[in-house]
Amino acid sequence: MKTIAEVMSRDVTSVSPDDTIRQAAEMMDDLDVGALPVTEGNRLIGMITDRDITIRATAAGLGPEETLVTEVMTEDICHCYEDQRVDEVMQDMRDIQIRRVPVVSRDQHTLIGIVSLADLADPDAGTDPGETAGTLRDISSPGGMGQSSPRP
Template sequence: MARLIREVMTRNVEVIGPNDTVREAARKMRDLDVGPLPICDGKRVQGMITDRDIVVRAIAEDMDPVRTPVSAIMSKGIQYCFEDDQAEDVLERMEELQVRRFIVVDRDKKLVGIVALGDLAGEESGHRVGKALEGISEPASH
């Protein structure tokens, strides 16, 4: 039976504002025990920041985490899907794009949740999720 993303996504996603600092993002990630945080100005998603972004884009570049806004190191052009998309279609897109999560928006493009590869693991798609994760975990060939 086909599932919709709204049936498997995580709701009430914590966000951070674009002018909040890298330190505030790191503390929020620690307190929530999460790796990614959507960056929102109101309900609209501006980008995404991950724990890896903090290390690779801020710390490794000697940016001051107390003064650097998350907007300076966030990933822009993030992938999203709609809450009424079919889970199988989203899984296919994750495989193609080699990403582990999508922001979930409503048809007005307002944030309503987040869906991770693991959320899509059901009886019928568990094998595909494993295969997708293998491809995502492999280094990209340059």
């Protein structure tokens, strides 16, 4: 079984906790993504999603220019390491119903990449198409724990 290092995307953009949610939303729009890792320096401290901006900020009446990423981001997030096996990370994704997982270094907890369900569905990932389809089904089914569950 392949490791995450063999399938992850190393070209990952992150935001700072001191950026505004407008800046984060603009980056998401430019990159056509729904989530961005939040880093201090290169150290991963959380994730912000389009849903965080919509539900936590907009629904609470927080303005995009004065609300900082740190106010609405999710801090305790699932992450993985580049030497983990793909099947292990896919199981974590199923268990907590998430489509992308930041990849961090074991020593410094610095962001080194991101792995998405699309990365795992790639034929070169070496995953069983049936297992990948099952992972997508499990991630998409209602009633999961969501993004806020940390990886032990």
